[in-house]
Amino acid sequence: QAVVTQSPSASGTPGQRVTISCSGSSSTIGSNTVDWYQQLPGAAPKLLIYRNNQRPSGVPDRFSGSKSGASASLAISGLQSEDEADYYCATWVDSLNVVLFGGGTKLTVL
């Protein structure tokens, strides 16, 4: 069964750089691009990174994405209290014709 795995939680202090990982397989992340979404408490998800490393207009350059093989990462530099949110990665799975989300990572700013 195709799955995309994220660590359930991550944390950092203001100003720090944190990284959130997303791992899959050759048939999931290894085959297509990865997108990242930020969900602030009580809000709808928002597109943060698309096609591995592209930022939509309005997303600060503190947020960056990368992909290597069957894994992807979201890096947040200069961590701010307003970055406290859930972060989800997502990828298209050809064999299932489905968009697969990771389980989400809850980021806490200490």
Next chain:
Amino acid sequence: QVQLQESGPGLVKPSETLSLTCTVSGVSINGYYWTWIRQPPGKGLEWIGHSHYSGTTKYNPSLKSQVTISLDTSTNQFSLNLTSVSAADTAMYYCARVVPEKDFWSGYSFYFDFWGQGTLVTVSS
């Protein structure tokens, strides 16, 4: 500015059909893919499916027998029908616009650039 707004009943009885509508403003639904995504309380996101005005649709295999997504270009709305619901279908339901892209080196991407605020649907008798 593209805006999406979900609407529909907040309470549905078990075994009945859940029906939601997404009203799109700021852009014509022609020429784009549109999707429904849900999130059970306290849990992660689940892609339900997407549809294009040309008639192309894709559904999550785990829901395929229950789901229909359809577009109405005359009202600039699209809808979700989910039949034979159970408590497991209780969730926040989001509609969103899909941007499909593909290139030889990177493969496919179906990302969601504009989202509605979501509507909570509870399945209970």
